[in-house]
Amino acid sequence: MTLDEIAQLAQDGLTPNYSRLPVAFIKGHGTRLWDTEGKEYLDFLTGIAVCGLGHCHPKIVAALQHQAVMLWHTSNLFHNHLQAKLAKRLNELSGGYKCFFCNSGAEANEAALKLARKVGKEKLGGKWKIIAANESFHGRTFGALSVTGQPKYHKGFEPLLSGIKFVPFGDAEALEEAIDEETCAFILEPIQGESGVKVPTDDYLPKVAEICRKHNVLLVLDEVQTGMGRTGKLFAFQHYDIQPDIFTLAKSIAGGFPMGAMLTKPEWSELLQPGTHASTFGGNHLACAVALAVLDALEEEQLVEKAKRMGEHLMAKLRALNAPIKEVRGKGLIVALEFSQPIAPKVRDECLKAEPIGLIVNAIGDYIIRFLPPLTVTAEEIDQAVEILQRAISSTVQTQ
């Protein structure tokens, strides 16, 4: 099928809620993708931090193929050896957290919000209100949307959940001021991804943890984008000496197979008794087989450590660009380049159009380019990507 045929079919059959760039990919391997015309691209977005091991990693392909002819799904009415094994692995890797499996980031955050409410009501004297951060992104379901601090996403869907207050991200004092005797939880991303890779100062999360502890407020970390090694630790909170009460994962947990997870301290997990919460698909055999293979590959190929090294290499290369740069920031392989001129969408388009090899990056607003390459990315691929980017920037700046 040609791109035009695909676009026509999409227009005929799909709701128009996505604005799509004019390309369709049909094959992927590692950091590389190929489109309908056979053109090659370097993928520095990986389906928005989903394909953490790159495309079609042999270990996860093998796990998927093996499980595909064995057993897919039996529901949570029965025991599931793969789900139990995956929970045990995550339990050990996180320092004792218990797992609830679901299918997406929003769904993981719904579980976290519901559990926080239940803990507040039953263990913290009836507390129920939630604080969230401005500019945050937690998903599109009503609960997750209610704690997403971007009014543009709320528009047309109000009224949302009540009892939600927003505070500036990175400002621990503002959090302390916002807490009242009815506050049960504070939810935030360790690094804000969708709003432009906002990295807080190193003392922010420890201060937040301290404030939450002092006021008996649950700390809920949304690691949907930062989790599974992307920042150079398996979970971003492990950069600090803190332990959230609850944290959530999705995106790359199963390398591109849809999956989410909510992890909670054991003392709160007791509140999720049978009947309180559930997901039909959550943690089925196929998803868990793939997620176990992802963990194996992360360990065997030491990809978490590699993410840290490659992230430093990428950021050093970006800082050396000949470009109107305001800032390069990030942690591991979640990286942003912020321009001092509004050229990000044009640069993104030029990267995509580049010949003979295109580069896939994400533009956030007019100034920011976000990079989320796979954790398997090599230094050579980073060098090649930055060369394509330099050409895209130079031609954009020249034509201004």
Ligand SMILES: Cc1ncc(COP(=O)(O)O)c(C=O)c1O
């Ligand atoms: C930090 C964060 N939380 C939650 C979500 C929502 O995840 P999903 O789209 O899988 O529902 C996203 C998606 O981009 C995210 O970046």
